[in-house]
Amino acid sequence: EYIPGDDHRDVHWRSTAHLGTLMVRQFEDTRRAHLLVIFDTRASSWASENEFETGVSVAASLALATIRDSKETSVITTDGLLHTPTATQLLDRFTELTTATEQLPLHALAASATEQIPGASVVILVTGSTLTIKDLQLAWLPIPVDMMTIAIRCAENARPARKKIRGFNILTVGELADLSLAMRRIL
Numbered sequence: 001e002y003i004p005g006d007d008h009r010d011v012h013w014r015s016t017a018h019l020g021t022l023m024v025r026q027f028e029d030t031r032r033a034h035l036l037v038i039f040d041t042r043a044s045s046w047a048s049e050n051e052f053e054t055g056v057s058v059a060a061s062l063a064l065a066t067i068r069d070s071k072e073t074s075v076i077t078t079d080g081l082l083h084t085p086t087a088t089q090l091l092d093r094f095t096e097l098t099t100a101t102e103q104l105p106l107h108a109l110a111a112s113a114t115e116q117i118p119g120a121s122v123v124i125l126v127t128g129s130t131l132t133i134k135d136l137q138l139a140w141l142p143i144p145v146d147m148m149t150i151a152i153r154c155a156e157n158a159r160p161a162r163k164k165i166r167g168f169n170i171l172t173v174g175e176l177a178d179l180s181l182a183m184r185r186i187l
Contacts, residue, residue, distance in 0.1 A: 002022030037075045039078075040125070047130055054156070058154055076117070107142060122148045129155035
């Protein structure tokens, strides 16, 4: 149905005549949406177990919402790719996550993840509060420029915050409830 502001060249006249109300053509984005969640499970990235659990909830919520919208979703942790074709399997995999001893630094994990999943359109890095802004920027560098990238730092008792550096959004959330508002600000 036509909404004021729609381009008049997109009016579908045959449907308009048939239905008696202005109808416009709908266009599908030719690039299929694909979310890649990179979840940092390195113990050194998290200030506490509660902070890590918030990170698990944040990463799982983002991936679950995308799966429920029938969009392609991939989740990669420090330990590798999680097999998550259904919502139930996704939640099962996230309940099994624990912090890992030191492995790949986040920038190496981001490079590896985007090589494994080259068709991702959105990349979300989820990590803890011990990483600095500089660490996050370093993790952003190997990610292809055509992939929208967001970093989410989970910091216990932190107020929601957003920092944008050259097109790279860095969100800070203190709890899962902060996620919705933080994401609305950038999407």
